[in-house]
Amino acid sequence: MRTLTYWQAISEATVQCMAADESIFIAGEGVDDIKGTFGTTKEAFARFGPNRVIDVPNSENATAGFAVGAAAGGMRPLLIHTRADFMFLALDPLVNLAAKWRYMYGGDKGGVPVVTRGVVGRGWGQGATHSQSPHATFAHYAGLHVAAPASPADAKGLLVQALTGDTPVVLVENRNLYPLTGEVPAEASGIPFGVGRIARRGGDVTVVATSLMVHEAERAAGQLAERGISVEVVDVRSLRPLDDRIICESVAKTGRLVVADTSWARYGFSAEVAAVVAENIPEALTAPVRRLALPDSPAPVSWPLEEAFHPGAGGIVEACLRLCGQAPGELPALADVAAGFQGPY
Amino acid sequence: MTSGRTRLLRDMVRIRVVEETLADHYRDEQEMRTPTHFSIGQEATAVGVCAATDTRDWVYTAHRSHAPYLAKGGDLKAMVAELYGKQAGCSHGRGGSIHLIDRAAGFAGSAAILGEMIPVAVGTAWAFARGGEARAAVTFFGDGATEEGVFAESLNLAAVRRAPVLFVCENNLYSISSPIGARQPAGPTIRDRAEAAGVTAVQVDGNDVFAVHEAARTALRHCREGSGPYLLELATYRWREHVGPGFDHGDGQGYRPAAETEAWIARCPIVRAADVLREQDPGIDRTVAEWRALFGDEIRGAIAYAKEQPFPDVAALLDGAYQPVPR
Structure with missing residues (x-):
C-alpha cells in the first residue's frame, strides 16, 4: 500500500x-x-x-x-x-x-x-x-x-x-x-467511532494512549523490550464512544495499566480509562493504575519549563518500569516525537 | 386586503386564548413540568412576521416560543402534548416548552440560551441561498440577546455573506427583571447597531400588527431578492412574569412600575387591531367574541387530548442521543 x-x-x-x-x-x-x-x-x-x-x-x-x-x-x-x-x-x-x-x-x-x-x-x-x-x-x-x-x-x-x-x-x-x-488506503472508507486498535502487542503492561501519545508509547515499548518488558499499546482512536472492550481485554491479560494523555489527568481521558477498568475488571489489576498526563498548571513558554511540562516516551518508560518492580534510570533518555519541531512557531 | 388584516387579528386572538388558557392550567394543575415563557401581550410581533413568511421559510426562536410556533402554523395539539411531557409532543417529551419544532410548518426550532438561534438562522439562510432558493430564515430573539457577543458576530457574518436572514428583535424592555436601561447605553438603539454592522434595519411599533406585517413583508422581499440580511426592532411588552403564568407588576412585586405595565396593557395589540378593523367592520367585536369561544374549545380539546396521551417509554430514554446508539 x-x-x-x-x-x-x-x-x-x-x-x-x-x-x-x-x-x-x-x-x-x-x-x-x-x-x-x-x-x-x-x-x-x-x-x-x-x-x-x-x-x-x-x-x-x-x-x-x-x-x-x-x-x-x-x-x-x-x-x-x-x-x-x-x-x-x-x-x-x-x-x-x-x-x-x-x-x-x-x-x-x-x-x-x-x-x-x-x-x-x-x-x-x-x-x-x-x-x-x-x-x-x-x-x-x-x-x-x-x-x-x-x-x-x-x-x-x-x-x-x-x-x-x-x-x-x-x-x-x-x-x-x-x-x-x-x-493509507486509496479509497475513502470510514473507520467506525468507538473501535480501538492494538498498536503493539505485548503481555506485561498495557499502555492506553491517544493521539501523539500512541507514538510515544510505541517508542517507550521498544526501549522496554530491551529490558525484557513486553508492552501492549492500545490506541483508542476515539474517546467518545470509547472502546471499553479493547481496553479491558488488554488489561485482563497484562494486569498492569498506564494511561498516557496529552492533557490533564483530573476528570480527563486517563481518569475515564481508569474508571472503565475499575468498573469492569477490578480484580485484573496486579498493580495500581499509573496516569501520565500534564502537570496541574497551564502550559509554560520558557524552553526548559516546556520540556518539563509535556509528557513523553521517557515518562512512559519510567511508569512501566515502576509497575513491573524495576528501577528506572538506567536507560538512555528518549527524545519526544515533538522534539524534532522546527520553527518559527 | 381586509380579509388578510382580519386574519392577523384572528391569529392573535387564537394565540392569546391558547396562552391564557395554558397559563391557568399551568398554575392550577402543576402538570406541565416545563419552564414556560408566555408571549401574552406580544402577539403582534409573532403574527405580523410569520404571516409574511412562506411555508418554505424557516423560523427559529428563543425561549419565548409559543406565539411564533403557533403563528407559523405549528401543530397546537403537538405543542400542548409537549408541555405535558407526552410522547405525542412535537419533541416527544424530550424538549419541553423551550425546544419546540414543527418542520412541516417551517418552525425549525426554539432554544433557550440567549442568542444561540441567531447564527443558526444565518447558516440556514445561507444554505437556502446557496441552493439557489428564494427562501429566507427568520430568527426571533429579545432585547437581552442583543447583549450577547454572538449577536454582533451574527450581524457581521450575515452581512458579509449576504445571507437572506430576517432578524426579529422583540424588544420588551426587560431581561427577566433587569431593565434595558441598566444593560444598554442610551443612544444607539438595537436598530442602530444592526445598521452599523451593515444590516438593513428598521424600528417598528411591535404592538401594531399591521405595521409589523408590512415591515416584515418588505424585509422578506429584501431577503429573497438577494439584498442581504434585514433586522426588525419591534417595541413590545410582556404582560406576565418572565417565566411562568403569573402577573408580576402588582404592589411590592416589582421590578417594573405597575403604571408602566398597565399603560402597555392598554396598548393591547388585539384591542388596537380591532379598533382599526371596526371602522370597516362594525361587527368585529362580535366576531372576536366568537373566535374566543371557538379557540377556547380548541385549546381545551388540545389539553384534554394531551392529558390522555401516554408519557414516553422509559426504555426509550437514550433514543435519539446517537444514531446509531453507540456500544
Missing part, C-alpha cells in the same frame, strides 16, 4: 468526500490561505474554490452556530480551528445545540452533523492558550463523537466517517503528527 503523511491523508479524505458530496463545505479562519491549514485544506481550496472552502470572520461562536443552521438546512459543514483553544468560543453551539439537536427535538427530526477539526499541540513556546487539547472537554457530552487519530490511516478513516455520518464530531489533531507517514 502507498504511504502518505498524516496531513496528506486528511487532505485526501477531505477532497474525496467533497467530490462525492456537494453538501460538504469547509469553514474556518484562513482555511484558504497559502499554508492551507498545515496543508490539509490546500488541495480542497484549489479544487473547489472559495464557495466551498470559506474564510470566515473571527467569530468562532457565530461560525459554529452558522454551521448548525447550515446542517439543519441540509449542508455538511467541516469547521477548522488551527488552534483548538479557540474552540472554547464555540462551546455553546457545539455543546448546547449540535450535541443535543436530534435528542431534544424528539429524535426523529434529523441531527446536525457538524464536523469540527481542532489542531492541538506544542510547537515552541505556544504556552497556556495555544497548545491545549480539549478532547476530554468535548468527550464529556452525550451526542458528540470525539476522536484523536494517531496514524495517517486513522486520520483519513475517521474524517471520512465523520463526513458521512449523522452525528456531530470533534476531531483533535496533534500538529506534531502532520509529517508522520504511514500506509
